[in-house]
Amino acid sequence: MIDRRTFMSLLATAAVAPRSSFAQGTPGKAALYSSVGPVLTHYDVDVEAAALTKRASVTLPANVQYAWPHASRRYLYVASSSSAPGTGPAGTEHHVSAFRIDPASGALAPHGNAIRLPTRPIHITTDIPSRHVLVAFNNPSALRVYRINGDATLGEEVLQRGPIDAGIYGHQVRVTANNRLAIFVARGNDPAGGKPEDPGALKAFDYKDGFLTNGVSIAPNGGYGFGPRHLDFHPTQPWAYVSLERENKLDMFKFDGDTLAAAPTFRKETLAEPDNKKSRQAAGTVHVHPNGRFVYGVNRADTTT
Template sequence: MNAALYANVGPDLTRYDVDVINAELIKRDTVTLPAGVQYAWPHKSRRYLYVATSSSASGYGKAGTEHHVTAFSIHPATGALRPHGEPIRLPTRPIHVSTDIPSEHILVAFNNPSAVRVYRINKDFTPGEEVAQPGVTDPGIFAHQVRVTPNNQQVILVTRGNEGTPTKAEDPGALKVFDYKNGVLSNEVSIAPNGGKEYGPRHLDFHPSRPWMYVSIETQNKMDLHRLVKGRVVSQFVSRVDTLIEPNNIRARQAAGTVHVHPNGRFVYGANRAQDTVDYQGKPVFKGGENSIVVYAIDQKNGTLKTIQHVETQKIHPRTFHIHPNGRLMVVEHNLPVNVRDGDAVKTVMAGLSVFWIDDDGKLTFVRTYDIDVGDKTMWWMGMVPLNA
């Protein structure tokens, strides 16, 4: 199965061919969006890609004025992108975008202020008008992802909250779960263990065939298992495991990130991120921490996880990663350059991509990295889309 890989630097989204046999990425062409790429999601047909963009800074940084969803058609043989219709405007920075299961609607998560909105997909596959909602009673604090359950009957808004500081109390995190039908959200339920204290969920993924959902808890560096009963999320998590190889040796802020289930349903992968710096010889250098992918084997009877590997990603801050649809290759994206100590000297580890084989036992074997000069911009998103040719 062939796939195209797309990775952004600021507003530029570049296409790569993926040579699975040699674990190589071949850079092809680039399209430019109205503002910095935040996330993208393919139509279920694999013929269109919906890209969310914003001119706002990340987190609670400076707010911009340009926020859009732009549609592209995907060439079925090459993966080349062509604009498809006009972008639609959004009110604030979109941090995540996905479609419902039949790709009849686009769901957008916003982090500041936290919100979720739903937009119709027109018959010509362009993004359309917003669906009026009866009212989202509580969108949580700092939404980070929005997903629809595999049966298309519930929507989950992952809200991270914010860690406490010496001058500000912690903001609680939660999973906001809604019933979903024809683009309309209703009957909200909040999943917030301990009232959301010390609970900062960031990202989730579903098992491809079993009623299991895996959620990375960013601020506590955990991975939770939730079950689905009759397609509906059960609020109490079943089990929880660590993401870090040394959970008791936190050298700088650690943040669990993206989680993906392998297409064969036997393994779960999660990202560990660290990038804090300290001053050394007048330069900010990496303070230390785990930048890795953790690999879990899934118990096929009950969905619980067993850690089988931690592998360094060879760069700093693996913001996201993606598994090739044939399950044999993983590519990890790192969003920014960071200085590191090299003996008594200082060198820069550039932003870029790392490529790994995925072995039959689910473990990863590092193959190569690709350095990418991002200048004053950031790599926020990377993903692979299967091609139909």
């Protein structure tokens, strides 16, 4: 039976490039990359037959955490870590690795040296032209930016001009389509063991050439009762969809130019029976369909009863 971590790794690597396949040498051909632990496996996708054909695998320095494609779709960046999820034991191996994607087959090959990170990366993305990779860390919550060299290999860290407010328990970072705003998603924590709730927030930064400035915190009700996990952008409208892990809800925030609204315009439940929870429920990743007509969200549970 597939476990939660395997499923989420499969989902992450399947969804990193929703608008086009990685393998572009053959018209209509798609490639899927899934991970189990440190092993990242390439599959050919037969859409008409709804079938997968397993191809070769590559092994990362530690367990795969997330992956993101280069804007050219010729390279794939993969974050890995030996730390346990959540607040589990901390490991010592944390990296981002670059892979070259064969344009005809979709096969992966190492591309340059991996970069070492200080702690577990929980999410990565590139800016729109893929000149930098942005890395989100959860424990401690942090956001770092690294250069991507002209040959798509990974470069040095961009040292920021001032401290970065990364909130509490970061979970994701994304860059808007105009490449002028980076949004860091900080989930916060539920109250537990006598410890009060840690508030969540969306941390919005002006973004230019790898530098993060003018940070603004979007935290309705001071961030209490607001536990965002992931966001995605509408392809043509100034809308951002945000999953609230701790509340099992989906918010829609509007943009006014490069300014994200201080409160959501709409909110929907992600559970069919929100008042009849028999076990802990938690909203997960969210993706907007390329046509902008559908939003896909994930809910998960820790137990089965």
